[in-house]
Amino acid sequence: MSSTFHIQVPKPTPFNGPVPSTFSAPDTPKGGEGGKEGGPTSAIEPAPAITPPSPPLTVPVAEIVTAPPSPPSAEAVTENVIPLGFQGDDIFTPAPAINPVVAAAKERDLYQGKVAPGQHHITCPLASEHQSDDGAAIYFEPSENRPLGHFHCPHRHKNPYDISDLLRWLDVPVQQARCQPKIYMAIGEPHRVVNAAEKALAGSDRYYRSGESIVEVKTDPRTGDVAIEALSDQAMTMRLSAAAYWEKYDGRTKKVVRCEPSDRIVKMVLKGDGHSLLRPLSGLARQPFFRRSSHELVTTPGYDPASMIYAAFAPKEFALPEPTRENAMEALRILKQLVHEFHFDDPVDCSAALCAMLTAAIRPSLPLAPAFNISASMPGSGKSYLGSVIAPFAGPGLPLNVSYPTTAEEATKSIQSFLIGQPPVIMFDDMQTNWLPHGALNRMLTSETITDRLLGTSRSVTVSTASFFMGTGNNVEPIRDMCRRVVTIYLNAKTDSPVTLSYRFRPAEMVQQSRGHYVSAALTIIRAWLAAGSPKANIPNITSYERWSDLCRQPLVWLGQADPAGSLIRQVESDPDAETLGAFLREWYECLGEDTVTVRRLVDQAEKFDDLKDALFELPVTERGEINRSKLGWYLSKNLKRTVGGLQLHKAEFSERTAWKVVKVGEVAERVRPSGPPSQKAYVRI
Numbered sequence: 001m002s003s004t005f006h007i008q009v010p011k012p013t014p015f016n017g018p019v020p021s022t023f024s025a026p027d028t029p030k031g032g033e034g035g036k037e038g039g040p041t042s043a044i045e046p047a048p049a050i051t052p053p054s055p056p057l058t059v060p061v062a063e064i065v066t067a068p069p070s071p072p073s074a075e076a077v078t079e080n081v082i083p084l085g086f087q088g089d090d091i092f093t094p095a096p097a098i099n100p101v102v103a104a105a106k107e108r109d110l111y112q113g114k115v116a117p118g119q120h121h122i123t124c125p126l127a128s129e130h131q132s133d134d135g136a137a138i139y140f141e142p143s144e145n146r147p148l149g150h151f152h153c154p155h156r157h158k159n160p161y162d163i164s165d166l167l168r169w170l171d172v173p174v175q176q177a178r179c180q181p182k183i184y185m186a187i188g189e190p191h192r193v194v195n196a197a198e199k200a201l202a203g204s205d206r207y208y209r210s211g212e213s214i215v216e217v218k219t220d221p222r223t224g225d226v227a228i229e230a231l232s233d234q235a236m237t238m239r240l241s242a243a244a245y246w247e248k249y250d251g252r253t254k255k256v257v258r259c260e261p262s263d264r265i266v267k268m269v270l271k272g273d274g275h276s277l278l279r280p281l282s283g284l285a286r287q288p289f290f291r292r293s294s295h296e297l298v299t300t301p302g303y304d305p306a307s308m309i310y311a312a313f314a315p316k317e318f319a320l321p322e323p324t325r326e327n328a329m330e331a332l333r334i335l336k337q338l339v340h341e342f343h344f345d346d347p348v349d350c351s352a353a354l355c356a357m358l359t360a361a362i363r364p365s366l367p368l369a370p371a372f373n374i375s376a377s378m379p380g381s382g383k384s385y386l387g388s389v390i391a392p393f394a395g396p397g398l399p400l401n402v403s404y405p406t407t408a409e410e411a412t413k414s415i416q417s418f419l420i421g422q423p424p425v426i427m428f429d430d431m432q433t434n435w436l437p438h439g440a441l442n443r444m445l446t447s448e449t450i451t452d453r454l455l456g457t458s459r460s461v462t463v464s465t466a467s468f469f470m471g472t473g474n475n476v477e478p479i480r481d482m483c484r485r486v487v488t489i490y491l492n493a494k495t496d497s498p499v500t501l502s503y504r505f506r507p508a509e510m511v512q513q514s515r516g517h518y519v520s521a522a523l524t525i526i527r528a529w530l531a532a533g534s535p536k537a538n539i540p541n542i543t544s545y546e547r548w549s550d551l552c553r554q555p556l557v558w559l560g561q562a563d564p565a566g567s568l569i570r571q572v573e574s575d576p577d578a579e580t581l582g583a584f585l586r587e588w589y590e591c592l593g594e595d596t597v598t599v600r601r602l603v604d605q606a607e608k609f610d611d612l613k614d615a616l617f618e619l620p621v622t623e624r625g626e627i628n629r630s631k632l633g634w635y636l637s638k639n640l641k642r643t644v645g646g647l648q649l650h651k652a653e654f655s656e657r658t659a660w661k662v663v664k665v666g667e668v669a670e671r672v673r674p675s676g677p678p679s680q681k682a683y684v685r686i
Helices: 100-107 163-170 190-202 233-243 263-270 325-339 347-361 383-393 408-419 439-446 480-484 507-513 515-531 546-558 566-573 576-592 599-606 610-617 629-638
Strands: 111-116 119-123 136-140 150-152 182-184 207-210 213-219 226-230 245-250 255-258 283-285 302-304 309-311 371-376 400-402 425-428 449-453 460-464 468-474 486-491 647-652 659-664 669-672 682-685
Touching: 100 111, 100 119, 100 136, 100 163, 150 163, 182 190, 190 233, 190 263, 207 226, 207 460, 213 233, 226 283, 233 263, 325 347, 325 383, 325 507, 325 515, 347 371, 347 383, 347 468, 347 486, 347 515, 347 546, 347 566, 371 383, 383 425, 383 468, 383 486, 383 507, 383 515, 400 408, 408 439, 408 449, 408 460, 439 449, 439 480, 480 566, 486 566, 507 515, 515 546, 576 599, 576 610, 576 647, 576 659, 599 610, 599 629
Parallel strands: 182 245, 283 309, 371 468, 371 486, 400 425, 425 468
Antiparallel strands: 111 119, 119 136, 136 150, 207 213, 213 226, 245 255, 302 309, 449 460, 647 659, 669 682
16 A cells, blocks of 8 residues: 655754854765855856656556655664565655755745746855845756756855755755655565666656667757667666666675666666556657647647657747648748759659658658659759758758668668667768669668667667658669659759859758748648648559658649659659560560470570560679579569569479469560661550
């Protein structure tokens, strides 16, 4: 049966004069824990940076021990036995509900009021030493760098005073002044100690469960951007020691003493199966966002239990007007003003740039989203600069600029390391290769999470793919499987030297300086479309990206813009790899019909049919001018049952070897031999 924990502050003797500068308090020596603090200065120390608030964590009352344990007597304690004073729910003592220093100041009529979060005005107990009648001083609540808090009196005193003096004046024990939960490392109770450690972490808005890992949300003080970090053994030791006051029984002194969390407990916390007390984290947001389960816009920073997203932003920076069509048109005008000086090749490309802004602004709200490729025929066309205009829509920090992986192995190693911190933008700037369809890159654009072994460790980590992906390069394009995963924005300056072009506006700087204004415009367009009943235009569906299509494509088409996915649809329809495969299957079907053949026999038969041989050499299966049978076998497996031009490739039974055949499943294009040179081919429908 639990009971409510009340802080008992001794009633003081009425304060009638100066407090002596020397005290006999062996538990809190002069200087206290954390070193000398305060002093005779007139400047008030600035408040520490405040992390955006989150809703209070609710923990079942039955799981929290609210009665503080009594210190065990030395006679009742032996080295291998839990002290009698720590029986029952005695491992975890929660932090005080009310700051003991504030409570003691109020008890003595020294409390004047709250100045700011974590800061309180109190009357200095030695106000009689002040040169003026003003007795105001400031008490700062405990922080990671000042575990006891901080006392600052702007007036001169005979002796400098610090937080340890304030605690003695108010009769507040050091351990209580920390405002921390207390954990007793009882022998034989590791499961309960681990549970208590998770409770201590769960009491903060910094620690969460992401996949099977415990992660910390960290804020960059320079930019205000947030990131997550999977905690290592060393980091977890530091975080646990800061999150709670740890104690153990010392058999040598026969006393309960302060200690650090043991390595064994740290490893058990990190490798725990459930982490059920820690809130799950699905992503980060840097501005108001839509819940994925609904179209409700979340405008309050902090942790949102419904979406499991942690948001860090200043609400006052995002002014959201009524979601009307008129306001949406004005928001569209604001966004188009940012890109009106760029030389787009087609109106579809301009619409795609606007769509990229909307996508970046609500990327945490989308389960999946395509990448955006900014391409041009010549250097200096403004590719990277356009990227710098779009990137701030995702977050206040700089994009993570990385090189595009050139091999599948490199992609597997790098993608998870890119995503583990959940950066707002991952930018493949100045690409020297096409968007190659490496398996890890395919998964990052069509899977909500990726699970793989963390580089340099034996531990598997699951990371979210909810970052905005963008790339730039000269005449760079997505190929094969990437065609349906990447939207291309093509710039065409139509001049011999685009690098000499001048721009009157500086849109990248405008977005960085007034990010909230432009993100609000993007959100207004989407909110207005939703408020209008989500009217949908008759545009082609894109598999995997249905929600993105609803919230980022449809609103722009509704406002009269070209379909921003036009380039993606063209890429899929004119996929050169599909054309090459189609020509190969047609030649195969014309020469061999539906006969079953092995890879070896197929290569042999190609020597008898020049057109089939030509089609084979067009495939990515050659090596030193010869057909590599291993590569050909892999290529056939890769395109198994893919329908191109009414034909499909199937596996077939043939002795103990893998065999293949082409099967007609629809209307087939038959090759017609023209009267021109033999190398020319034409096809007609039959």
